[in-house]
Amino acid sequence: MRIRKCANCGAYTLKESCTRCGGATFRVRPAKFSPEDRYGKYRRMMKAQETSV
Numbered sequence: 512m513r514i515r516k517c518a519n520c521g522a523y524t525l526k527e528s529c530t531r532c533g534g535a536t537f538r539v540r541p542a543k544f545s546p547e548d549r550y551g552k553y554r555r556m557m558k559a560q561e562t563s564v
């Protein structure tokens with residue numbers, strides 16, 4: 512599996528350029544990810560919701 516993720520909109524794709532926005536994508540390593548980063552993602556999501564309201 513060669514999953515890639517768009518650095519611009521965060522969409523997952525198999526191509527080197529995003530199919531949604533055409534942005535550059537980078538390789539995603541599903542096996543090695545830190546739990547801290549996962550929580551940071553949720554924290555950023557919550558913060559984004561607060562600012563958007």
Ligand SMILES: [Zn+2]
Binds near residue numbers: 518521529533
């Ligand atoms: Zn994109």
